[in-house]
Amino acid sequence: MFKGLYKVEFKTPRRKAVGIVYAADGKLRGGSSAYAYVGSYTENGDTITAVISSMRHTNDPNYPSVFGFDRVTIDCQGSAKGEFATFEGTAAETPSLGFKAFLTRIAD
Template sequence: MIDPLKGFYAAEFETARKKAHGVVLLSDGKIRGGDSSFAYIGSYTQYGLTVSGSLRGIRHAHANDPERISIFGIDPVEVSFDGVAKDGYVAIEGVARETPSLTLRAILTRISD
């Protein structure tokens, strides 16, 4: 089965606390990515334009720099999300199990197949 989301994406993440940027590889239902402080590992499914899944944000850089805190203010985090994929973009909304009142919004923009 062909995975229409398969590709390399620039990722913009935002909560009410903070914004962040990273990269994400989507392939065969798996999410792999990261930024200068966190690795993102998870899975997704797609039905038509609808996307859902979960990912875990795990710190790989140990710094006390306040600019390097997660967008949720804690780590690690486990995020469940739903969204829409169309024309090289994926827009999602989700929540972390650890902070259920703090909504995540993200836009993934395809860089390459």
């Protein structure tokens, strides 16, 4: 089961970033120092499918977007095993730019 509070490390070929995300009851909520993450997920066997919107909440050039846009919608698919989850996908705004995320459970 995917439910819990996770540290998320994600990257595109442009750059890397970190944040947190809480997954429960099909909803994803989280953020970082400059971005908020809001989305949903479904679990089907071992596969998790998610759609996440990322939006800038703080205008700070020290926290650039991994996509090059301040607002994106990411479609991704992955799986969770034990305390970890991995995802891969793309943002609608940059479909040729691959996205990978590695999540580590912090708490239930």
